[in-house]
Amino acid sequence: MADRPRHAGVPGADMVSTSYWPGEPGGEELLDDTVGSLLRGAARRAPDTVALVEGVADPAERRRWTYAELLAEAERAARALLGRFSPGERVAVWANNIPEWVILELASALADITLVTVNPALRAAELRHVLGHSRAAGVFLLREYRGNPMARTLADIRTDLPGLHTSVLFEDWAEFCTEGSGDRELPAAGPLSPAQIQYTSGTTGLPKGVVLHHRGITNNARLAYVRTFGLRPGEAQLNPMPLFHTAGCVLATLAAISSLGTQVLPPHFEPGLMLELTESERCAVMGGVPTMLLAMLEHPALPRTDLSSLRYMLSGGASVPPELVRRVEDAFGVPMCVIYAQTEASPGITITRLDDTPEDRAHTVGRPLPLTEVKIVDAAGTVVAPGVTGELCTRGYHVMTGYLDAPAETAAAVDTDGWLHTGDLGSMDERGYCRIDGRLKDMIIRGGENIYPREIEQVLAEHPAVAEVAVVGVPDPVWGERVAAFIRLAPGRTAADKELFDHVRAHLAPHKTPRSWVFVEAFPLTGSGKIRKNVLRKEYEAGRLQEGC
Numbered sequence: 001m002a003d004r005p006r007h008a009g010v011p012g013a014d015m016v017s018t019s020y021w022p023g024e025p026g027g028e029e030l031l032d033d034t035v036g037s038l039l040r041g042a043a044r045r046a047p048d049t050v051a052l053v054e055g056v057a058d059p060a061e062r063r064r065w066t067y068a069e070l071l072a073e074a075e076r077a078a079r080a081l082l083g084r085f086s087p088g089e090r091v092a093v094w095a096n097n098i099p100e101w102v103i104l105e106l107a108s109a110l111a112d113i114t115l116v117t118v119n120p121a122l123r124a125a126e127l128r129h130v131l132g133h134s135r136a137a138g139v140f141l142l143r144e145y146r147g148n149p150m151a152r153t154l155a156d157i158r159t160d161l162p163g164l165h166t167s168v169l170f171e172d173w174a175e176f177c178t179e180g181s182g183d184r185e186l187p188a189a190g191p192l193s194p195a196q197i198q199y200t201s202g203t204t205g206l207p208k209g210v211v212l213h214h215r216g217i218t219n220n221a222r223l224a225y226v227r228t229f230g231l232r233p234g235e236a237q238l239n240p241m242p243l244f245h246t247a248g249c250v251l252a253t254l255a256a257i258s259s260l261g262t263q264v265l266p267p268h269f270e271p272g273l274m275l276e277l278t279e280s281e282r283c284a285v286m287g288g289v290p291t292m293l294l295a296m297l298e299h300p301a302l303p304r305t306d307l308s309s310l311r312y313m314l315s316g317g318a319s320v321p322p323e324l325v326r327r328v329e330d331a332f333g334v335p336m337c338v339i340y341a342q343t344e345a346s347p348g349i350t351i352t353r354l355d356d357t358p359e360d361r362a363h364t365v366g367r368p369l370p371l372t373e374v375k376i377v378d379a380a381g382t383v384v385a386p387g388v389t390g391e392l393c394t395r396g397y398h399v400m401t402g403y404l405d406a407p408a409e410t411a412a413a414v415d416t417d418g419w420l421h422t423g424d425l426g427s428m429d430e431r432g433y434c435r436i437d438g439r440l441k442d443m444i445i446r447g448g449e450n451i452y453p454r455e456i457e458q459v460l461a462e463h464p465a466v467a468e469v470a471v472v473g474v475p476d477p478v479w480g481e482r483v484a485a486f487i488r489l490a491p492g493r494t495a496a497d498k499e500l501f502d503h504v505r506a507h508l509a510p511h512k513t514p515r516s517w518v519f520v521e522a523f524p525l526t527g528s529g530k531i532r533k534n535v536l537r538k539e540y541e542a543g544r545l546q547e548g549c
Helices: 035-045 067-082 099-110 124-134 150-160 170-177 214-229 246-258 271-280 290-297 322-332 358-363 407-413 453-461 497-505 533-541
Strands: 050-054 064-066 090-094 114-118 138-141 166-169 194-199 209-213 236-238 262-265 283-287 312-316 336-341 348-351 372-377 390-396 420-428 434-439 444-446 449-451 466-476 480-489 516-519
Touching: 035 067, 035 099, 035 214, 035 246, 050 067, 050 099, 064 067, 067 099, 067 170, 090 099, 090 124, 099 114, 099 246, 099 262, 114 124, 124 150, 124 194, 124 209, 138 150, 138 170, 150 166, 166 170, 194 214, 194 246, 209 214, 214 246, 214 336, 214 348, 236 246, 236 271, 246 262, 246 336, 271 283, 271 290, 290 312, 290 322, 290 466, 312 322, 322 336, 322 358, 322 453, 336 358, 348 372, 372 420, 407 420, 434 453, 444 466, 444 480, 449 453, 453 466, 453 480, 453 497, 466 533, 480 533, 497 516, 516 533
Parallel strands: 050 262, 090 114, 090 138, 114 194, 138 166, 236 262, 236 283, 283 312, 312 336, 480 516
Antiparallel strands: 050 064, 194 209, 336 348, 372 390, 390 420, 420 434, 444 449, 466 480
């Protein structure tokens, strides 16, 4: 189907002749690890290395676990789980980023129990769907988090969940763990056993449960982070991503264990706390979705924070404008890498490397990970030429088992040849470097012309007054759709729509220039920090968002 690239990106190397990357090993092999075997291996190799730090604001109150201690506590919790649940059952976790969340993740794996991750911001109807659809037999939760009365909410819907026979508040975690009988044997989960069920953001319809297996998530964390960045034993890695998302509990958590590193886990994202933890815990890795990075760039503590321990920054989970990459690298003084990921892919697919050129780090999402096939196809499913935009598809060990109890949706996402159709528009150059142009469903068709929002968003992000931007297609009686730009201005900056219009016109064709301009104070976000464009579109069409300053 294509030339097989040996050292893509290196001058004189073979180049791909079509937008297909064959998923070569790159010197790597697929390991038959489980989350439990990964933890046991780390405890055997580095028992006294600090594995987990509770990243609260007061350094004196930060709890710490070595790998030996983390394994002992996880095994005790696993035995306690088996006193109430059977291997193969599903247990949900509904909390923010607390250490017990991580320990429950590890304990579930050791007990061959599937973990169902739940966003702590969910309300009653959303929680009912996740717990009911997943057929969770139990749930571990907080009494309350940031004004959300979680225990009361669960009590209100409990009668709608006949299969949910156990609920445990995390304030009773220590007592629960005393039930872990030392003579209770732990089962051995298989590499292809389900490790987690992660629910998609649900921006269109009810969220679907993505079933991920042990081999997929352990290898993906190793190949995406450990191998790409050369993570070192004992190196502190700051994890601000929500644990209910694959970026938090798969990539960050399992990469730290795989590399024998130290995961620093703040309870929630707060830009000042991130900077303080980077300095006080001497973190080598820090990052987050673009909204997080912008908040840190705008924080007054940044100029006086000691960032000398940092080796690189990391982002992903949403479109990362090139201008933001450049700003982050200038402010933090280290390379910034971008990962392209999707929950259904365990989640990493492509990534930029530390030794990539600044141009590639800013304008691409890098090359596919080892052992990961990627192709770009047109509407007929034909692989397109390099540089041509189409749907990005991926195949390999990392593709999900499927959507829980949704065979039709699974078949629509994963074809009979095993290719996961991401629904993302992208392109691949002759070296295998990929770019993402946005969601297939977000493409704007104006008078028969295809317009890709990300191209416009990148241009607007270069304007000094623009902090964040989302470009959306809205109905137009003449053209079918017209381009609308939703803008959050940078603190202390102003810009009229004509100024922004002229800025875009100087860089892009007339038909790509937004005709509607809406200025917002904040964007509606998914739990993983992505802008909910469908909400913006609905609010605009309902007249609740007005054009102009």
